[in-house]
Amino acid sequence: MQSVIGGAYNGKRKFVSNMLKEIGANRCYFYEGEIPEGPFTKDEYVIIGSFEKMILLVPDLSEDEIVSQIMGKLMNLDYKTNLICICTDIGRGIVPLSKEDRHLRDTCGRLYQQLFEKSEKVIRVWYGIPxxxxxxx
Structure with missing residues (x-):
């Protein structure tokens, strides 16, 4: 698994698309705000983005419960070596005013910590520079 993080509209998806073209990946599937069921073959690439949308779908669960659910689904996929997670950095040290926005920021932070721990490669893209x-x- 690889993870790519950066701010909104900083070029993460363009970077991933270019990387996939460079390695000659022909069978690539992009998912936004959802984790697909599969199965996928070893020559297919699955790219998942918009984790914040997944978090917003279950506002009544605790941070740990949401992270556990998402990580469980990701780790159960049988295409882990060809999985690329695109993560939007929504915190940057700013504490949101509303309880809901703080919950989203904190849950994303906890999720990204676990994603990055499990990832073989983590890349930050900042204004198009990886x-x-x-x-x-």
Whole structure:
């Protein structure tokens, strides 16, 4: 699994698309705000974005319950090596005023911590410039 993080409209999807073209990936499936069921083959790439939309769908659950649900679905997928998660950094140190916005920011932070721990590669894209934060061989 790989994860790409950056601010909104900072070029994450363009970076992922270009990366997939460079490696010759022909069978790529993009999902926004949902985790697909599969199954997928080893030569297919699954790209999942808009995790914040998934979090907003279950506002009554605790941060830990939401993270556990999402991570459980991701880890149960049988195409882990070809999974790319696109994560929008919504915090940047700013504390939202409303309880709902704080819940979203905090849950995204907890989810991203677990995603990045499990990812073999983590890349931050800031205004179109990629920076590798983590790379395991």
């Amino acid at each position: 920076e590798i934060l983590k790379e395991e061989n």
